[in-house]
Amino acid sequence: MTITSDSVALNQWFPVAYDGQVKPGASRDTILLGEPLTLRADASGDLTVQTQTGDTLPTIRAFTLVFTTLGDNPRPMPVIQEFDEPDRRVVNCGSVGVQTSPCRIVENFLDMAHFCFVHTDILGAVDETEVLSYKTRLHEDVDEIWATDCKFFQPAASQSARDASAGQLTDYIYRITSPFSVMLYKTAMGYADRLDAICLFIQPKTETDCIAYMPMALLDDVSSTTSMIDFQQTIFLQDRIILENQRPRLLPISPRSEMPTRADLSSVAYRRWLKDKGLRFGLLLEDAA
Amino acid sequence: MIRLHNYTLSGSCYKVRLLLGFLEIQHELVAVDFFPGQEHKSVEFSAINPLQQIPVLDDGNLRLRDAQAILAYLARRYDTGRTWLPDDPARFGQVMMWLGFAGTELMAASAARLHDAFGFDLDIDRARSDAHAAFAVLDDHLAERQILGQTWLVGDTPTIADVACFPYVALSGDGGIGQEHYPNLRIWQKAFRRLPRFDAVSGVPEFV
Ligand SMILES: N[C@@H](CCC(=O)N[C@@H](CS)C(=O)NCC(=O)O)C(=O)O
Numbered sequence: 122m123t124i125t126s127d128s129v130a131l132n133q134w135f136p137v138a139y140d141g142q143v144k145p146g147a148s149r150d151t152i153l154l155g156e157p158l159t160l161r162a163d164a165s166g167d168l169t170v171q172t173q174t175g176d177t178l179p180t181i182r183a184f185t186l187v188f189t190t191l192g193d194n195p196r197p198m199p200v201i202q203e204f205d206e207p208d209r210r211v212v213n214c215g216s217v218g219v220q221t222s223p224c225r226i227v228e229n230f231l232d233m234a235h236f237c238f239v240h241t242d243i244l245g246a247v248d249e250t251e252v253l254s255y256k257t258r259l260h261e262d263v264d265e266i267w268a269t270d271c272k273f274f275q276p277a278a279s280q281s282a283r284d285a286s287a288g289q290l291t292d293y294i295y296r297i298t299s300p301f302s303v304m305l306y307k308t309a310m311g312y313a314d315r316l317d318a319i320c321l322f323i324q325p326k327t328e329t330d331c332i333a334y335m336p337m338a339l340l341d342d343v344s345s346t347t348s349m350i351d352f353q354q355t356i357f358l359q360d361r362i363i364l365e366n367q368r369p370r371l372l373p374i375s376p377r378s379e380m381p382t383r384a385d386l387s388s389v390a391y392r393r394w395l396k397d398k399g400l401r402f403g404l405l406l407e408d409a410a
Numbered sequence: 411m412i413r414l415h416n417y418t419l420s421g422s423c424y425k426v427r428l429l430l431g432f433l434e435i436q437h438e439l440v441a442v443d444f445f446p447g448q449e450h451k452s453v454e455f456s457a458i459n460p461l462q463q464i465p466v467l468d469d470g471n472l473r474l475r476d477a478q479a480i481l482a483y484l485a486r487r488y489d490t491g492r493t494w495l496p497d498d499p500a501r502f503g504q505v506m507m508w509l510g511f512a513g514t515e516l517m518a519a520s521a522a523r524l525h526d527a528f529g530f531d532l533d534i535d536r537a538r539s540d541a542h543a544a545f546a547v548l549d550d551h552l553a554e555r556q557i558l559g560q561t562w563l564v565g566d567t568p569t570i571a572d573v574a575c576f577p578y579v580a581l582s583g584d585g586g587i588g589q590e591h592y593p594n595l596r597i598w599q600k601a602f603r604r605l606p607r608f609d610a611v612s613g614v615p616e617f618v
């Protein structure tokens with residue numbers, strides 16, 4: 122295994138651990154973009170990240186995770202202010218290994234059409250499958266793609282919604298915060314004007330072997346932390362089995378390969394954006410073949 | 411009320427939840443933050459189970475650990491039809507044999523899943539090859555059963571042997587263990603899925 126030469130991929134911040142994963146005084150080996158790394162926790166649990174040649178990499182602690190980069194000029198970390206709001210429940214859902222391209226994981230997260238079939242009776246109902254039209258826009262100041270005005274009928278949109286009602290029309294906003302991270306805002310139970318924030322940060326070990334982290338900043342005074350984690354993990358393990366069965370594992374990026382429908386608007390925008398950046402890592406570039 | 415110390419994505423807890431469902435036994439779930447919280451290793455949980463494992467079942471003053479022991483207890487105590495744990499000595503012995511298998515050899519498939527999905531540090535090649543060896547034994551047994559026109563591991567009705575073996579077979583894809591070579595396992599899983607009150611868990615494939 123060798124480190125990638127893709128400078129777009131190298132110049133990103135990636136999560137390599139969640140808070141508390143490496144116990145004080147312990148170490149853990151991991152891989153980022155093909156590069157083996159060792160994480161060492163000091164007596165207070167703070168992590169040092171080193172390459173095999175002993176270089177110490179920079180770290181940032183944010184959103185319950187520890188981030189590092191292999192690049193000299195990484196894309197800035199996203200600003201997600203919800204994690205700083207004092208009345209939010211900030212939840213660390215751990216991490217889940219997924220054998221596929223990081224870009225397929227992002228794309229699945231953006232896709233509302235799969236809710237009914239993959240998350241039946243939770244995020245979607247088999248008789249309410251329509252994805253209503255929504256807008257996508259590139260926010261040039263932060264170089265992020267946003268999809269807004271998304272709406273979907275959900276039997277149990279969150280742990281607190283599951284306990285409170287039999288279903289609701291949920292509002293969604295998606296934010297693609299880097300080629301390898303994406304987040305969503307969705308209706309929070311009992312709040313008219315504020316939204317729950319759920320993130321997905323991906324650590325690609327290789328082009329087709331990833332670790333996904335899902336920190337959340339939720340508005341919920343009722344549910345236990347354990348039940349909020351349980352809800353999110355249940356959802357993500359339903360996605361995982363679908364993701365791992367997709368072929369090819371790399372995300373095909375020629376416009377010919379998959380016909381876009383309206384529901385796929387955000388994924389078309391994502392693929393174009395990746396192409397414009399010149400990313401190759403995790404992609405199957407059919408035109409170049 | 412019966413209380414099950416439970417983690418939704420644990421295959422061992424899933425065994426117990428399945429039988430509670432089949433027997434329509436009222437119960438309460440006590441959520442244990444197994445991952446990422448590792449609550450089963452806490453001082454508080456060690457008082458509940460010194461082995462630091464889930465599931466644990468409380469029924470009145472009785473506290474039981476080990477999914478297989480819990481299945482046997484629930485069947486004896488609550489299955490009025492006495493089919494899930496047969497009285498016939500030979501069948502009883504065979505059920506116990508497969509319960510032992512579910513708690514030992516088959517747990518290699520659980521280890522592979524913990525490695526792949528939750529990043530547990532263990533010998534994954536060993537886990538997968540041990541799981542394949544266990545699957546081959548189960549598949550061979552089911553081949554013999556199917557030749558006799560039988561669907562289930564023991565006797566002519568589903569028993570707790572089937573319940574104990576189902577979860578880690580059905581969840582094997584989560585640990586990168588394919589089932590292409592086990593046609594009889596697939597037939598058995600299909601039949602299991604069709605049982606009344608069957609409930610899936612994330613990772614159990616639809617096509618099984
Ligand atoms: N013999 C036990 C083992 C159950 C088991 O392995 N449970 C896992 C969760 S699925 C666990 O608690 N593992 C923690 C550990 O063994 O340290 C049983 O069959 O119930």
Ligand SMILES: [Fe+2]
Binds near residue numbers: 229239240359
């Ligand atoms: Fe999903």
